[in-house]
Amino acid sequence: MNFALPLLEKLKQEMTSKTSEIIQADSKMPILKIEAKDIREAVKKLHDDPAFDMKYLNCISGLHLTQTKEDGTLDLLGFEVLYVFSSARDFSTIAVRVDLPEKNPAIDTIDDLYGSANWFEREVYDLLGVNFINSSDLRRIMLPQDWEGHPLRKDYKEQASYNGMPTTRPNEMESIRIE
Amino acid sequence: MITENDLQSRVEITPINGSEIEINMGPHHPSTHGVIRFILFLDGEIVVRAVADVGYLHRSIEKIAENLPYPMFMPYTDRVDYVAAINCNLGYALAVESLAGLEVPERATWLRMIGAELNRINSHLIAVGALAMDVGATTPFVHAIREREYILDLLEILTGTRMNNNYVRFGGVCQDVPEDFFKKTEKFLDHFVLFLGEFNRLLTTNKIFLERLINVGILTGDQALGFSFSGPNLRASGVGHDLRRIDPYCFYSDMEFSVPVGSGVKGTTGDSFDRFIVRIDEMLESVKILRQIMSKIKEGPIQSKIPRKIVLPAGESYHRSEAPRGELGFHIVSDGKSNMPYRIKIRTGSFAAMTSLSELFKGMMVADVVAYFASLDVVAPEVDR
Structure with a gap:
């Protein structure tokens, strides 16, 4: 992978708020961790500044951050949204990560800068419940519009029935299974 | 009695002002390749x-x-893109191997590349065949499927199954190939190059086929x-x-092959015809790569020793590889x-x-919607996962 650490350091220095930090710097994929309020500034810089020229959005991914406690229950620690951008010139790649709180996770949209961002954001919204503020079209994409809950959350419980149809059924063969 | 005036008024097309017609195209529609639905306002x-x-x-x-250990997820990657199963296997295996630091023997890497390139030809055959069928040419699709059948036979020798191969293992591949596999592949490649010329002539000199694709769905490089x-x-857009x-x-860094790029051979760079011709050229490049692999492959182990329980170091990574449908x-x-x-x-x-x-789609004719969508070579399970 040609993840570009120098570009990441340059971006870190040019940000107005100095709270960003580079994590996993010695691994194959260094990531710049920034605060949610800075995302527009960072992405605008990546998109418009000719020094970066990151006109290509590889992917927006997200995940639910949790920690398993000693008694087996989950500590819910919030959400992570990961953006991967590539340069249109030499295809060097950088990753930007944003951590969001567990309650009402929300982040500014970037779908006015990248044509594909809307669909990637919709997927994160659908499966994780992260809100993208000012999005042009934030609807569910994989699941039906009236589905309850967000399946990729670690504490997700599937709804018992959907439009009157049960979502699970008892397995009669369960009794003969060998433990 | 109908006068000439009446006839005139009947053929006159009056634009529908302010009233759009809403039409559902799909989810079950021959041109939507699986189940994808468009709502068109016409x-x-x-x-x-x-x-x-x-x-x-969506199969989540x-x-x-x-909820599965790393090796057990391998068969699911087949189902991400069933037309190019080995490419998906390979992408996943490479991602995990690079994180876990697993070694792959030389022969296994060559075999993986053979599987991936055969699968790429297979996938592009489906793409161009289905594109031809969607714009009205049924015969080329049958030809493409016939050739694909030979590839499926080769894949069966290589992996044991025709589709959803589940071929790649962490640190190697699941089985070695019999000696005559390379001879058979060689024979297929010789035949396939001739076939592709014929197939290409059948389509690229066909006026109807050209008119349906040229200057339809133009995407500039920046847009793409x-x-x-x-x-x-993306390559079709230059x-x-x-x-x-x-x-x-x-x-792949040792292989000699060129990267076909769309140049607007018949119309404008980035039109649907470019997306078609880039795939044809790419199949020829895959043939070149396969020939080089077979001249370089040597006997050797196909599986390295890997730990019984694979635990990746804490952290995250993004690993990408080139599948037939892109990154x-x-x-x-x-x-x-x-x-x-x-x-x-x-x-x-x-x-x-x-x-x-x-x-x-904005401003397109309905028939061009079909042509443009088919030229993108979208496979529904890969969209929904």
């Missing part, structure tokens, strides 16, 4: 706006991954980059982006304790290609 035969609706094949593969296009779709070149994996990215997150991934996100080429539809 003024006559012109699309005013369009909404693409996906998710009919990413959620399943969180903005929509995160990858693979042949951007020479091939991950086998710019981010080489396996032994196949695996974002893998590990907590460093469990033998199961904390999260796997799969980024596919088809999903990115779908993002362009609402924008590009």
Whole structure:
């Protein structure tokens, strides 16, 4: 992978708020961790500044951050949204990560800068419940519009029935299974 | 009695002002390749706006991954893109191997590349065949399927199954090949180059086929980059982006092959015809690569020793490889304790290609919607996962 650490350091220095930090710097994929309020500034810089020229959005991914406690229950620690951008010139790649709180996770949209961002954001919204503020079209994409809950959350419980149809059924063969 | 005036008024087309007709195209429609639905708002035969609706094949593969040990997720990657199963296997295996630091023997890498390139030809045959069928030419599709059958036979010798091969293992591949496999592949390649010329002549000199594709769905390089296009779709718009070149994996850096780029041979760069011809050229490049592999492959082990329980170091990574439908990215997150991934996100080429539809459909004729969509080579399971 040609993840570009120098570009990441340059971006870190040019940000107005100095709270960003580079994590996993010695691994194959260094990531710049920034605060949610800075995302527009960072992405605008990546998109418009000719020094970066990151006109290509590889992917927006997200995940639910949790920690398993000693008694087996989950500590819910919030959400992570990961953006991967590539340069249109030499295809060097950088990753930007944003951590969001567990309650009402929300982040500014970037779908006015990248044509594909809307669909990637919709997927994160659908499966994780992260809100993208000012999005042009934030609807569910994989699941039906009236589905309850967000399946990729670690504490997700599937709804018992959907439009009157049960979502699970008892397995009669369960009794003969060998433990 | 009907006068001439009456006839005149009957053939006159009056534009429907202010009243759009809403039409559902799909989910079950011959040209939507699986189950994808478009809601088209039409003024006559012109699309005013369009909404693409996906998710009919959502099998929550990413959620399943969180509950399975790393090796057990391998068969599910086949189902991400069933037309190019080995490419998906390979992408996943490379991602995990690079994180876990597993070695792969030389012969296994060559065999993986053979599988991947055969599968690429297979996938592109389906793409160009289905494109021809969607614009009205049924015969080329049958020809493409016939040739694909030989590839499926070769894949059966190589992997044991015709589709959903589940061929790649961490640190190697599942089985070695019999000696006559290379002879058979050689014979197929000799035959295939001749066939491709014939197939190409049948289509690229066909006036109807050309008229349906030339200057339809034009995407400039900047637009294609903005929509995160990858693979042949991006290259057709004139951007020479091939991950086998710019981010080489396996032994692709030792291979001699060119990256076909759309140049508007018949119309404008980035039109549907460019997307067709780039795939034809790419199949020839795959043939070149296969020939080089077979001249270089040597006897040797096909599986390295790997730990019984694979636990990746804590952290996250994004690994990408070049599948027939473009960039196949695996974002893998590990907590460093469990033998199961904390999260796997799969980024596919088809999903990115779908993002362009609402924008590009505007102002198109309904027939061009079919042609443009078919030229993108979208596979529904890969969009929905």
